[in-house]
Amino acid sequence: MMGARAARRIRKRRRSGLAFGAVAGIATAFGLLTLALLIGAVVIEGAAAFDLQFLRSFTSRFPERAGVRAGLAGTIWVSAITAASAFPVGVAAAIWLEEYAPDTWWSRLVQTNIQNLAGVPSIVYGVLGLALFVRAMGAGRSVLAGGxxxxxxxxxxxxxxxxxxxxxxxxxxxxxxxxxxxxHGQVVFRQVVPAAFPGILTGTILALARAAGEAAPLILVGAVGFIAFTPTGLGDPFTVLPLQIFDWVRNPQPEYRQLAAAASLVLLIVLFVLNATAILLRNRWELRR
Amino acid sequence: MRPGTEGAHDRTPTTESLFTARSAGGRRERFVSALLAASAAATVLVTVGLVLTLIFEAGHFLVEVGLLSFLLDSEWTPGFRPARYGILPLLVGTLKVAAIASVVALPIGLLTAIYLSEYADRRARALLKPLLETLAGIPTVVYGYFALIVVTPALRSVLPGIEVFNALSAGIVVGIMIIPMVSSLSEDAFRAVPRSLRDGAFALGATRFEVAWRIVLPAAASGVVAAFILALSRAIGETMIVAIAAGDLAGLSLDPRIATQTMTAYIVQMSLGDTPRGTIEYQSLFAVCMTLFLLTLALNATSQRIVRRFRTVYR
Known part of the structure; x- marks a missing residue:
């Protein structure tokens, strides 16, 4: 039979176990509550300024007339250029690494390098863009350089x-x-790549969602928030939604902060649509397999 | 490196010999494989371009200012005459914000990971994980807005004497941003610990807490430390939150209540300003960028090394 001391000890262990479980649960809830608070703040503050007019107007010195048209158009332009440039190279490199590369020092270097690149802060890419595209390629502060x-x-x-x-x-x-x-080529391009394609597409869309939310590298490339036209060609100056938000949030007038919230709302909706597309693709793909 | 990243090399030898035999023919196949190899090489060129750009641009600056005074001078005053360019104040500011972020993100992220992997049932996890990952998908400018409009006023109402732009608010929000990174990487490490270890402990009468804390956590320690370091690196490189909410005072003070400039915030400030190109002031941007690059690279490499060297392999 169990002694009284042992029973006490077990009760104590149970209690500390329960307490720890509660603390861990609270920690998990903290992240979720913050998410709710953030989205709530953006929606409540932004809803007042968010209407069709806001989507159709350019930025303005008068907050009540300002809108995100230039940013929305710029985000679409930049995302298209980003996808067109990174998708072919990225997928080709992945196919090489998975299906072709022999196990040599070079293929290991390529792998390590990609891991390291994924950890480079986004703003550092801005410096490379500035040197490579804005100056060396002569693209200037254009939507092409940004993309x-x-x-x-x-x-x-x-x-x-x-x-x-x-x-x-x-x-x-x-x-x-x-x-x-x-x-080998037939195996890779007629069987493996088509089978993997939905997954590749999902990953690419998520990567684009990441790019659509970026502001820091574009600031280095020379994009600004205050642009009152949409790009008509690759060489035009541009702005994107995150830069418009940045521009407005730095303005101390409360009306502009409301605009920043409304533009954040637009950006969150854009990202939500992108993510939902990716998840939908993934689910359909998983159903088929 | 994660298991399975070896890719093509772990195919069965029969398949291997088959495709070398086949691909020896066909000019088109050789062209395609050369194109793929070139794309892979292009990813290496990105790094080469990055390093060359930083060396070239920062080189000018370092020759002018001197490496020693860049590293050791205690003042960062590019606007003054004579200007002084000691990286220490920006480094202190960066580490101050990163430290605050770590205080928020490491315990919360770790506890979240323990909850998800050891306590939550399958259905709860399926609901909670995507929601937490949403937190990682929020653009950093929106976090910046949140820091300035929600967190800073809340802090100011609790702690008097806190400035409008301050390290504390930015640091807390950076911490919130990296919670999902800490939790999902740590959770991966927990889930790599085999079931049998947990079952053995449960069979000996351990409580859920004892299993999580004394069995799973030590077994996954290297993965957790690697996650912490990666998250720290991410906090150091975070830009928009600090550019919006932390202010632009470069100083050596460790006070979290005052305006604080980080390396990233300085780069943004310099790029937005109208400082003419070619001036030493403008070039300081690249020297700061190089410092940031080297610091995050060192942290990321350390994290990878820890995973590789200390990973306990269970069979």
Missing amino acids: LTLGLLVLPIIVISSREALRAVPDSLREAAYALGAT
Whole structure:
């Protein structure tokens, strides 16, 4: 039979276990509550300024007339350029690493390098964009320079997520194709890549969502918040939603802070749509397998 | 490196020999594989370009100012005459914000990871994880807005004497931003600890807390430390939150209540200003950027090394 001391000890251990579980639960709740508080603050503050007029107008010296048209258009332009530049290179690099690369010092260097690039602060990419695209390539403070800079930023993310998608393709598929006499290229491009494509696309969309929220590298490339036109070509100056938010939030007038909240709301909606698309793609893909 | 990143090399030897034999033919196949290899090489070129740019641009500055005074001077006053360019105040500001962020993110992130991996059931986890990841997807300018409009006024009502722009508010919000990073990387480490270890402890009569704290946490320690370091690196490189909420006073003070300039915030300030290119003032931007790059690179490399060297492999 259990002594009284042992029973006390067990009760104590149970109690401390429960207490710890509660603390861990509270910590988890903290993150979620903050998320709710943040979204709540943006919605409550921003809803007043958020209407169709706000989406259709350019920024203005008069807060009641200001809108995010230039930022929204710029974000779409920049994202398109980012996707067009980073997607082919990133996916090709991933295919090489997963399906072609021999195990040499070089392929290991490429892998390590991509891991390191993924950890470089975004603002540092701005410096590279400034030197490479704005100056050396002569693109100036254009939407092209901005899009390419963010392309560099998301390149490692696209490589890493595409590799994961390729790795998820079962080897049996490759072996079956070889058994039917397919060449290596046929196996990769007719079986493996199509099978991995939804996963690659999902990763790319998530990477673009990351790029759409970036402001720091674009500040270095020379983009500013106060732009009252939309780009008509690759060489035009531009602004993006995050830069408009930055511009407005720094303005001490309360009306501008409201605009910053409304623009944040627009940005969050854009990101929500992108993420929902990615999740939808992933779910459909998982259903099919 | 995570298990499985070896990629193509772990295929069965029969498949391997098959595809070398096949791809030896076909000019088109060789062209395609060269194109793929070139893309992979391009990712290395990004790093080379980055390093060359930083060396070239920061080189001018360091020759002019002198490496020693850059590293040791205790003043950062680019606007004054004579200007002084000691990185220490910006470094102190950066570490101050990162330290505040760590105080918020490390315990909360770790506890969240323990909750998700050891306490929550499958359904709760399926609901909570995506929500927490949403926190990581919020753009940093929106966090900056949150810091300035919500957190700072709240802090000012509790702690009198806190400035409008201050390190504390920015640091707390940076911490909130990196919680999901700490929690999801730590959780990965916890989940790599095999079930049998937990089952063994439970069989000996351990409580859930004892299993989590004395069995799982020590077994996953290297992964948790690696997660902490990566999160710290992320906090150091964070830009928009500090540019919006922390202010622009470069100083050696450790007081979290006052305006504080970090390295990243200085880079933003310099890029937004109308300082002419080619001036030493403008070039200081690149020297700061290089310091930031080296610091985060060192932290990331340390984190990777810890994972590789101290990972306990369970069979």
